[in-house]
Amino acid sequence: xxxxxxxxxxxxxxxxxxxxxxxxxxxxxxxxxxxxxxxxxxxxxxxxxxxxxxxxxxxxxxxxxxxxxxxxxxxxxxxxxxxxxxxxxxxxxxxxxxxxxxxxxxxxxxxxxxxxxxxxxxxxxxxxxxxxxxxxxxxxxxxxxxxxxxxxxxxxxxxxxxxxxxxxxxxxxxxxxxxxxxxxxxxxxxxxxxxxxxxxxxxxxxxxxxxxxxxxxxxxxxxxxxxxxxxxxxxxxxxxxxxxxxxxxxxxxxxxxxxxxxxxxxxxxxxxxxxxxxxxxxxxxxxxxxxxxxxxxxxxxxxxxxxxxxxxxxxxxxxxxxxx
Numbered sequence: 001x002x003x004x005x006x007x008x009x010x011x012x013x014x015x016x017x018x019x020x021x022x023x024x025x026x027x028x029x030x031x032x033x034x035x036x037x038x039x040x041x042x043x044x045x046x047x048x049x050x051x052x053x054x055x056x057x058x059x060x061x062x063x064x065x066x067x068x069x070x071x072x073x074x075x076x077x078x079x080x081x082x083x084x085x086x087x088x089x090x091x092x093x094x095x096x097x098x099x100x101x102x103x104x105x106x107x108x109x110x111x112x113x114x115x116x117x118x119x120x121x122x123x124x125x126x127x128x129x130x131x132x133x134x135x136x137x138x139x140x141x142x143x144x145x146x147x148x149x150x151x152x153x154x155x156x157x158x159x160x161x162x163x164x165x166x167x168x169x170x171x172x173x174x175x176x177x178x179x180x181x182x183x184x185x186x187x188x189x190x191x192x193x194x195x196x197x198x199x200x201x202x203x204x205x206x207x208x209x210x211x212x213x214x215x216x217x218x219x220x221x222x223x224x225x226x227x228x229x230x231x232x233x234x235x236x237x238x239x240x241x242x243x244x245x246x247x248x249x250x251x252x253x254x255x256x257x258x259x260x261x262x263x264x265x266x267x268x269x270x271x272x273x274x275x276x277x278x279x280x281x282x283x284x285x286x287x288x289x290x291x292x293x294x295x296x297x298x299x300x301x302x303x304x305x306x307x308x309x310x311x312x313x314x315x316x317x318x319x320x321x322x323x324x
Contacts, residue, residue, distance in 0.1 A: 002026045003214070004059040006044055006092070007066030009035030009316040011177060012107065016065065016207040023211055028057040031066060033316035041322075044088030047095075054095045063210055064092050065107040070145045071181050075318070078144045085148035086155070093159040101165060104156065105213050108171045110199065110226060110275055112150045115140035121242070121272030128238035133276040134171075134224045153224070160222035167221075168213035168284075173228035173275050175203045177310040189309055190265040196292040197249070198274040201229045202307045205288040212286040225280040229291045233274055245271040253292070259299045 003020055007013045008029025017037035020027045029038040030053060039057075042049045044066055053059065068076055068084045089106070096104055110132065118130050119142065130136075141147045153169050160167040174195060179187055192200060201209075209227045217223065232252050233241060240248050245268050249256055260267055281287045290306045298305050316322075 001214075002028070002058055002060045004028050004030060004053060004057065004062045004092075005037070006030045006062070006064050006088075007107070008037040008039075009033045010065065011203060011313070011315070012065050012175070012206055012210075013037055015203050016063070016210055019207050019211055020063075028053065028059065031316070032322040033320040035316055043084065044091055045083040047091045050091045050095050054099055059095075059099065059101075061101055061103050061105075061214060062092050062096050063105040063107075063214060064089060065210070067107065067149070068145065069109075070111060070143065073143060073145060081144045081148045085145075086151045089152040089155050093155055093165075097159055097163040097165065103166045103168075103214065103217050104159075105168045105170065105210055105217070106152065106156050107210070108149050108153055108169050108224075109146070110171045110173045110228070112141045112146035112153075113139060113171070114142060114146070114273070116142050118273055122270055126272065127242060129233075129241040129271055130273040131235045131238060131276060132226070132273055134226060134279055157222050165222075166217045166219065167223070168217040169222070169224040170209055170213060171224060171226045172201065172206050172209070173226070174200045175206045175308075176313075177203070177308045178313040179311045186266050188311065189305060190263070192307055192309060193265070193292075193295045193305070194268050196229045196290070196295050196307075197268070198231050198233070198271050199228060200307075201227060201288045202290045205229070205290055209280065209286055209288075212280075212284055216284045216286075220283065223279075223283065225284065226275050226277045227280060227286075227288070228275040228277045229288045230277060230281075231274050232292060233271075241271040241274070243270065245269060253296055255300065256296055259296055263299065 003025045009031035017027050030040045031038040032043050034041050068081050156167045294306050
């Protein structure tokens with residue numbers, strides 16, 4: 001298929017574009033910043049540009065991965081989030097509907113599920129871990145990023161209903177390479193490794209999930225999927241995870257404590273939220289390849305950790321000074 005990939009210069013796009021090509025697709029990359037995977041430099045907020053790209057490149061399907069993200073809140077005004085995340089999504093859906101597309105893949109985020117209550121966790125009075133699946137709600141995003149991504153999701157649902165387009169909304173958990181912009185302990189590799197227990201996936205798995213959704217969403221209508229490494233827990237362990245997560249982890253992974261001690265790492269004392277990706281496995285037959293067990297296997301073998309980590313990463317749009 002001839003695929004329009006937005007966000008093609010970004011972290012996900014640089015992994016997704018080559019995988020799409022390897023799968024036999026023709027890819028047109030669209031991004032505000034130039035890059036090796038980007039054919040058109042411009043913003044999805046420009047409807048005339050979007051229409052021109054559809055016409056010139058005979059686009060047959062869209063993977064909309066371009067967006068302003070949570071770290072961008074300190075760099076851009078709220079209106080920029082509306083322009084890119086909401087209006088940009090509307091422009092693409094309009095163009096896809098006019099072109100008679102039968103499918104659309106939208107990259108969303110688990111961040112929009114994190115209300116102030118969920119974020120507070122135990123300190124807010126919660127007595128068990130929040131188990132987050134696609135039915136979790138009510139959704140109360142806590143910042144402009146989450147609000148605009150939820151609005152874009154609702155546009156996807158509307159256009160699916162109005163035009164009979166099959167839409168996969170992929171709420172991806174964390175896969176950014178840089179250090180967390182708020183958490184400082186543990187940091188770096190230790191934090192990322194811990195997050196594979198409950199709220200992280202590799203960028204490679206994120207890319208593969210989009211290819212799977214593109215191929216398998218046909219006939220399902222509009223569906224929302226959480227995309228994250230499969231957690232080793234189940235909801236019945238929620239109370240123990242909130243009060244003594246290390247005991248649960250040690251029970252499931254007896255080698256974890258010693259392996260972590262050898263690295264000078266720490267396991268989490270509590271786990272306040274767990275993302276459940278089982279719906280995507282059930283409906284689309286997709287399961288992330290890298291999980292917490294894979295992290296421990298790499299540590300035990302003295303091998304390179306199976307995820308990307310780059311504390312110095314700066315997005316291409318920030319390097320180039322591109323205006324969103």
